[in-house]
Amino acid sequence: MLETLKLTKRFHSRVAVNQLSLSIKPGEVFALLGPNGAGKTTTINLLLGFLTPDEGETRVNGASVTADPIAARRHIAYIPEQVMLYPRFTGVENLDYFSTLGGRRHTREELLQLLKKAGLPAEAADRRVGTYSKGMRQKVGIALALATEAKALLLDEPTSGLDPAASHEFSLLLRKLAGQGVAILMATHDLFRAREDATRIGILLDGKLAGDYATNDIKHVDLEKLYLKHLRA
Amino acid sequence: MTSHLFRLELRLLARERAAWVLLGLFAAALAYGLWNGVRLAHRQSEAATALTQDAAQFQTQLREVLGKQSVDPKAIAGRGTTAVLPAAPLPLLATGQSDLSPSHETVVLWKLAAPADTRSELENPSHLMAGRFDLAFVLVWLFPLFLLALIYDLMAGDRESGTLRLALAQGIAPWGWMARRALARSLPMLTLAALATLTAGFFGGAGGAGPRLPLALTVVLTYGLFWVALALAANAIARTAAGAATALGAAWVLLVLVAPTLLNVTVETLYPTPSRPELVAAGRKASGDAEKRGGELLNSFYRDHPELAPPGQQADFAAQHLTVQSEVGRAVEPVRQKFDAQLARQQTAVGQWRFVSPAIAAHEALTDLAGTGYWRHRAFREQVGGLRQAVSAFFTPRIHKREPITSADLDKLPRFEFREEPAGTWMGRVLASLAGMLALAGVLGAWAWRSLRPARLGRLST
Numbered sequence: 001m002l003e004t005l006k007l008t009k010r011f012h013s014r015v016a017v018n019q020l021s022l023s024i025k026p027g028e029v030f031a032l033l034g035p036n037g038a039g040k041t042t043t044i045n046l047l048l049g050f051l052t053p054d055e056g057e058t059r060v061n062g063a064s065v066t067a068d069p070i071a072a073r074r075h076i077a078y079i080p081e082q083v084m085l086y087p088r089f090t091g092v093e094n095l096d097y098f099s100t101l102g103g104r105r106h107t108r109e110e111l112l113q114l115l116k117k118a119g120l121p122a123e124a125a126d127r128r129v130g131t132y133s134k135g136m137r138q139k140v141g142i143a144l145a146l147a148t149e150a151k152a153l154l155l156d157e158p159t160s161g162l163d164p165a166a167s168h169e170f171s172l173l174l175r176k177l178a179g180q181g182v183a184i185l186m187a188t189h190d191l192f193r194a195r196e197d198a199t200r201i202g203i204l205l206d207g208k209l210a211g212d213y214a215t216n217d218i219k220h221v222d223l224e225k226l227y228l229k230h231l232r233a
Numbered sequence: 234m235t236s237h238l239f240r241l242e243l244r245l246l247a248r249e250r251a252a253w254v255l256l257g258l259f260a261a262a263l264a265y266g267l268w269n270g271v272r273l274a275h276r277q278s279e280a281a282t283a284l285t286q287d288a289a290q291f292q293t294q295l296r297e298v299l300g301k302q303s304v305d306p307k308a309i310a311g312r313g314t315t316a317v318l319p320a321a322p323l324p325l326l327a328t329g330q331s332d333l334s335p336s337h338e339t340v341v342l343w344k345l346a347a348p349a350d351t352r353s354e355l356e357n358p359s360h361l362m363a364g365r366f367d368l369a370f371v372l373v374w375l376f377p378l379f380l381l382a383l384i385y386d387l388m389a390g391d392r393e394s395g396t397l398r399l400a401l402a403q404g405i406a407p408w409g410w411m412a413r414r415a416l417a418r419s420l421p422m423l424t425l426a427a428l429a430t431l432t433a434g435f436f437g438g439a440g441g442a443g444p445r446l447p448l449a450l451t452v453v454l455t456y457g458l459f460w461v462a463l464a465l466a467a468n469a470i471a472r473t474a475a476g477a478a479t480a481l482g483a484a485w486v487l488l489v490l491v492a493p494t495l496l497n498v499t500v501e502t503l504y505p506t507p508s509r510p511e512l513v514a515a516g517r518k519a520s521g522d523a524e525k526r527g528g529e530l531l532n533s534f535y536r537d538h539p540e541l542a543p544p545g546q547q548a549d550f551a552a553q554h555l556t557v558q559s560e561v562g563r564a565v566e567p568v569r570q571k572f573d574a575q576l577a578r579q580q581t582a583v584g585q586w587r588f589v590s591p592a593i594a595a596h597e598a599l600t601d602l603a604g605t606g607y608w609r610h611r612a613f614r615e616q617v618g619g620l621r622q623a624v625s626a627f628f629t630p631r632i633h634k635r636e637p638i639t640s641a642d643l644d645k646l647p648r649f650e651f652r653e654e655p656a657g658t659w660m661g662r663v664l665a666s667l668a669g670m671l672a673l674a675g676v677l678g679a680w681a682w683r684s685l686r687p688a689r690l691g692r693l694s695t
């Protein structure tokens with residue numbers, strides 16, 4: 001579903017992503033762990049078609065992102081670290097706007113239902129987004145992913161800055177989406193969330209995949225040790 | 234889908250308080266421009282009506298008198314023949330030349346050597362471009378400013394706030410999205426501009442304006458489209474909303490203020506008109522030289538009042554004055570012709586170079602459509618020149634021969650009837666301006682399209 005084949009991206013002399021090959025199947029949650037500057041966000045930008053690879057290829061649902069980024073992005077939902085919405089629109093209006101941009105039209109009832117599924121309180125749906133917390137904006141982002149019926153979901157530090165309760169709610173939603181067959185790539189620093197939510201964990205160092213583990217095979221403590229071992233190596 | 238997105242863009246715009254303030258200010262400027270146009274048109278119409286009625290009354294009286302007796306030609310020649318430029322087809326749209334060049338003139342035999350247009354020193358391209366606070370001023374100068382204030386951050390603001398990445402991640406082509414947004418956000422301003430143009434047409438005599446009103450509407454909307462295309466192009470390359478605003482502000486200054494001024498300076502340098510004092514001095518010198526050959530003071534008095542000359546000498550004074558006047562006319566003619574020819578060359582150059590700025594092209598087109606442009610007023614001046622010749626040709630031989638005017642001459646008396654410029658001529662100029670503006674908008678649109686193609690998503694979103 002989500003594939004990168006020997007993907008390489010350089011910024012001048014610096015190699016941000018180096019021969020990265022990944023394959024995330026439907027229903028899988030792949031957590032990409034790594035320190036700042038490891039190449040996590042660059043990988044997401046390459047999958048979104050916001051960056052063009054110097055070598056290799058990215059594919060979403062079989063469609064080449066490089067050849068036709070617009071067609072490929074129709075299969076993707078993207079939730080950045082900060083879901084930035086139009087503050088003068090309400091939650092439901094933002095959802096309407098962005099899902100219409102993605103070529104999907106929903107009735108107001110459907111939009112309200114999607115926001116409800118994403119966990120946004122009913123009273124907040126018609127409130128201007130300017131009054132929303134970060135967690136509420138993330139929920140609109142999730143609702144957008146639900147609205148677009150994306151086959152793949154890209155998350156860039158999705159739980160950064162969320163309180164534990166909001167993080168937990170977010171994890172539940174993520175698992176629900178995975179259960180519906182969505183392939184999920186989550187770039188994160190959060191080892192706990194990665195171990196809790198992901199089915200696979202990759203450790204990215206200097207743009208290279210230093211390790212790829214099934215979460216069932218490792219415990220929290222082991223993951224931390226593994227991560228630190230890779231960092232020190 | 235498209236119409237729904239369009240409505241959402243409009244709703245987003247409606248939530249901005251600044252947008253309402255801008256729309257209110259623009260509507261007020263349009264209303265003030267229209268009101269100024271109404272005042273000027275009303276004043277000119279009143280003056281023209283009074284002159285036309287006065288001339289008709291004189292004709293009636295003359296017919297009655299000539300029915301009973303013949304009349305000394307000097308008495309009729311002294312009364313003069315009135316030439317009135319008919320009301321402009323769309324006077325509320327643009328003041329143009331109508332407050333600079335006279336729209337009526339009384340041709341008096343004794344004053345044929347006096348300059349026809351005593352205000353012609355004001356006719357330079359600066360005034361053609363600057364004008365007064367009329368509707369054309371609002372549409373050409375202020376409309377782009379108000380429009381740009383609504384659309385300057387079509388995308389740059391989204392890039393700064395982060396909504397651009399989320400939007401582009403939805404798989405929309407940036408060009409289509411931006412073009413729709415640009416049209417939606419500019420729609421209220423374009424609508425106000427169009428409504429003001431229609432109001433100027435319907436309340437300013439559009440009944441007889443033929444295709445002028447639809448063409449004026451097309452000019453205004455095309456001009457707006459040019460600025461929309463410019464905003465799209467600026468947003469495709471600017472990294473921040475402030476950068477886009479600066480670039481667009483600079484473009485406005487360059488295209489609306491600097492380019493017309495530079496063009497005016499250039500044409501005035503290339504085709505300098507002889508100074509007005511030079512024209513007056515040439516007339517005075519010729520007049521002085523000619524009058525010194527006769528009794529200067531007496532001639533001067535009887536020149537203005539030949540009917541008061543002693544019986545028997547009236548014809549002598551009149552004949553002498555006509556001879557002097559003819560001499561003065563001959564002496565001044567080369568200076569006057571040069572003055573006139575240079576003005577025409579200046580205006581031709583402005584017409585040829587109007588495409589350097591859509592503001593010049595739009596203004597030239599609007600004044601042409603309003604019927605207040607240079608070429609219509611020039612046609613009036615030229616036709617008044619013809620009337621002067623006709624008056625001279627009719628009265629001069631009769632005065633020399635002391636031949637009275639009889640009822641048989643009534644229909645031969647010189648009359649003025651303005652011949653409008655052929656529609657094809659002014660329409661050609663307007664269509665060329667339109668084509669020029671469309672071409673400029675097309676170039677900018679193509680540039681924006683190229684900058685917003687999917688292959689450049691990386692640059693757009695990061």
